[in-house]
Amino acid sequence: MAGRTPSLDYENLLARLVDVVYVLDTEGYFLYLNRAGTELFGRPLEDLIGHHLSKVVAPDALQTTLDHFHRGIANPGTNPYFETRILRPDGEVRELEIHAGSVLRDGHIIGRQGIGRDITEIKRLQEDLADKTSRLALIEDQQRAAMDIYRRLSFLSSQVSHQPHNIERMLDIVEDTFKTEAARSAGMDDTDIAIIELVADGYSNQEIADRVHLSVHTIKDRVGRIITRLDARSRAGVATRALAAGLLPAHRPEPR
Numbered sequence: 001m002a003g004r005t006p007s008l009d010y011e012n013l014l015a016r017l018v019d020v021v022y023v024l025d026t027e028g029y030f031l032y033l034n035r036a037g038t039e040l041f042g043r044p045l046e047d048l049i050g051h052h053l054s055k056v057v058a059p060d061a062l063q064t065t066l067d068h069f070h071r072g073i074a075n076p077g078t079n080p081y082f083e084t085r086i087l088r089p090d091g092e093v094r095e096l097e098i099h100a101g102s103v104l105r106d107g108h109i110i111g112r113q114g115i116g117r118d119i120t121e122i123k124r125l126q127e128d129l130a131d132k133t134s135r136l137a138l139i140e141d142q143q144r145a146a147m148d149i150y151r152r153l154s155f156l157s158s159q160v161s162h163q164p165h166n167i168e169r170m171l172d173i174v175e176d177t178f179k180t181e182a183a184r185s186a187g188m189d190d191t192d193i194a195i196i197e198l199v200a201d202g203y204s205n206q207e208i209a210d211r212v213h214l215s216v217h218t219i220k221d222r223v224g225r226i227i228t229r230l231d232a233r234s235r236a237g238v239a240t241r242a243l244a245a246g247l248l249p250a251h252r253p254e255p256r
Helices: 010-016 035-041 059-074 120-162 164-185 190-200 205-212 216-230 235-244
Strands: 020-025 030-033 081-087 093-105 108-118
Touching (some): 020 035, 035 108, 059 081, 190 235, 216 235
Antiparallel strands (some): 020 030, 093 108
16 A cells, blocks of 8 residues: 555545635636635525625625736636635625636636635734824824923923023923924924914915915815814814814804
8 A cells, every 4th residue: 555645535625724715617606615614604505606796705806806817817827825805694704815717728718716715814913003002103203292391391480481582582482392293193293283273263275375375275285184083064163173282272253
């Protein structure tokens, strides 16, 4: 018996794989699917064999998946990796990484076959990691801003003790520092602060444009962005939202 190659039960082998194994004809209809495929797709085999791949691919991923399939049919030598999304009957969406290749007979392509690996949990972990990394970066940024404000306040405090007559100017500097940091945290800059103040004072877009030396179209776009960033819903709500965000002084003269 030594040296003899055992015969392989390929059907049994494919049935034991945890990855999806599939074969499609040249039109994209299932010719074969292993047990892992039926389990991942959430459908019995008889509901899949003879049916188009669009039956299992999520609508938002279908066009990309079809593009990969058609490129493979047109160029049989391509063996791409790509990702797609599977929509199960219960509404659950699974992420699938595909490694596809061609099925040839007598040198002619008769279909596409591939292996699909469920990467749903990996994708979720990646998204969680990206979210945590983003939040950590935001916290670090806020800490740096707080330390910068603390250093400035310490400096101003020492100046006030030596120059008490300049206390009003020092307080203005402190307020401007807080406004700048609040604007930066909200994704805005000093020009946005100036526009916010003018909007809150009731100036029109043209009047604001004349004062900050920008086109009226630019002002219109920036006011729209400010309303969105502050979740103010309208120009009328800008003052209230900006005040709550620390972008306007607590004591302001009445608007014109």
